[in-house]
Amino acid sequence: MEKIIQAVRGMSDCLPEECPLWRKVEDVIKNIIGTYGYSEVRIPIVERTHLFRRAIGEVTDVVEKEMYSFRDLNSENLTLRPEGTAGCVRAAIENSLLYNQEQRLWYIGPMFRYERPQKGRYRQFHQFGVEVFGLNGPNIDAELIMISAHIWRELGIDKHVRLEVNSIGSLEVRKKHRIALVSYFKRHVDMLDEDCKRRLHTNPLRIFDTKNTDVQKILGDAPCLSEYLDEGSKQHLIGLCKFLDAAGIAYTVNERLVRGLNYYNRTVFEWITDTLGSQGTLCGGGRYDNLVEQLGGKSTCAVGFAMGLERLILMLKKLELTQVCPSVDVYIVTIGEDSMVVSMQLAVQLRKELPALRIMNHFSGGSFKKQLKRADKVGATIALILGEEEIKKETVVVKDLINGAQNIYSQSEVAKYLAKLSR
Template sequence: MGQKIQAVKGMNDLLPVEQRDFKLTSAFWQAFEETVARCTKRYAYQQIRTPILEQTGLFVRSIGEETDVVGKEMYTFADSNDKLSLSLRPEGTASCLRAVVEHNLLYNGPQKLWYMGPMFRRERPQKGRYRQFHQFGAEALGFEGPDIDAEIIAMCADLWRELGILEHLTLEINSLGNKEERAAHRAALVEYLTGFVDQLDEDSRRRLHTNPLRVLDTKNPALQQMCDAAPRLIDYLGEESRAHYAGFKAFLDGLGIVYTENPRLVRGLDYYNLTVFEWTTDKLGAQATVCGGGRYNGLIEELGGKPAPAIGFALGIERLLLLVQEYGCLKADDKPDIYAMQQGEGAALQLMKYAGLLRAAGWNVAQHAGSQSLKAQMKKADASGARFALILAQDELATGRVTLKDMAKGQQATVSADELLTTLQQWKNQ
């Protein structure tokens, strides 16, 4: 027997049953995907699917060379044929916008797009955070006003409501202003933080001259008082940025969406400007952020397209589903409606025909395979969780009839083949 080969550390199999260290099941995951598809369709978003492998330069230009994602966490390698540097995508926005620019999707007007799929970052695996993880994200491209900022928040709120977790999430918002306003604030912030350089931890000292806004996002309790007194970006915003932010808040207020203003909210990627937001929870320990996003009005141009405003968000599915499993109302039902069993010569083929008829009418049918006693088959029917059992033995086969059993109510009847569908529907509606 050959030696077992195990999955790569931090990359999980998604099985029909719970695992010891990974409780999500494929049925629960599929129920979430179906919920997302319904929600995005209601807001007229269309799905886009991009490759998991991209040129490394895409992420250097979009995310930023000095970020932890690009500098430490990407899986990068040289293509053996043409020597291109390639990377497994660490997030979805850059790939989505690369496709939009490459295929000129904005030529005929704004686009609302959503995506879902695996992303890859080489970080320390922990509960809800893995090296292969999955994101759901949405991007509204070509829309300039604060109304679309509010609408994308409303779509998130609708999703949380449908998943049953809205009451466990808090919306935090901020404005990062434009490039010039951020530059003025950055200079003041670097000057301020330099006075505390001896107090900064290793991560904060490294970020001081590469991404000083991230210093304010530190989770180190010893630095909180210093961060609270730091220059605030909102004080550097000009009239246009302030008007956009005020308009955004007015829409949220009008929609009845509760939010908290967090002047230290900066997000982790370099491309954000103006509106930024996060949905956070206190139910997942240190992993507070469930969903985050904001505006990135300059990114499409940076990737070679014509200048266009844009806003989007992304969420880690694994982390979100931990919250949904514990507190939400999402139901994962992978049980068949009917367990079909047979016994005797010629019964298997006829049972397949009946099962095909039922499936064509929208019923989910698990058909027993092989030859076992009806008693043994009935035990499997019970274990399957199916509400109904269909039995085809020699007596039924000879008379063109079938026996139906409602295993939830103990009701049983033998009916003709022509009565099969109507009887099941009547029992289902009782």
């Protein structure tokens, strides 16, 4: 007998009992971003590999070790997108969305990275992302942080997250800092593990992300990027903090905060939680004012963020904030040979008159008791009962599954009763 085919490691099914919570989170996010006037964009899951190499950086962990890349039948090198910003920038350039105009865009969907699967970190994961083009002030940076804070409040997790912000300055600033950083770490090279030694010659800022406790001991005395910041970057950070203070959003300026992708400049920020252990970053973002030009467009300032939906779902489960609306409002119970046809006719009538009503017909037979158990299992609050007597009199029994009360209505008037309940 052939072995049962299983899902690819790190790529999980979302089962029916889990989907309502996913829909709740997605609906909250989409409703909130809509109130800020942002527009949805849908970008391909597959892009040319060269896009990510140019955008993210050849010597990042994502490009070096984590991308799902392949050669297609036309011998093109393609990659499953590991993040959304590069594809969104490519789409904006290709479709002339940026010339003399600003854009405020959002997207949601799966991303792919080859990593060691663990709770909160998967090979296929889902992100909600926001990208803004053509605005260069700290006010838009602050609005993106306000949007994410709005989402936390709506989901009920705002007391369990904290915000860290920083400025990583300009490219010129980072070059000066890099020289000082490399010099410092070379003096302590014996304390570095192999991964940090590799990063020393590729992206020394990433050494600050190490989980190695021995390496962490020497980080406190390493040259700090804030010592090299240009005046423009300093003022931008001060402006951002003023907007956050005015909005009542608490934050910490973490001078060691960096982001894992090479395209960032000036503002960077992360929302962090302690409820998920080591996978504590819920959302991260910042400015990337050079990326549009780097990918072939005209110089355009930009800022954005992305949040991981799997981690949001895990957090809601951990905090027991998983209550969702049931997927069914009304369950139609049938007794007798002729009742099935009538029940389906009734369902059609009710869907026409009450389009928002969620109705399920019982099709699998069984006793009256069994059918009511099924109604309860799917979360219905009302059962409509059709038996031989109701068929003859063209009536229907309406049973309230919460308090047990029941009444009889004509089949033509039951919609009016249900309409009152749904108000």
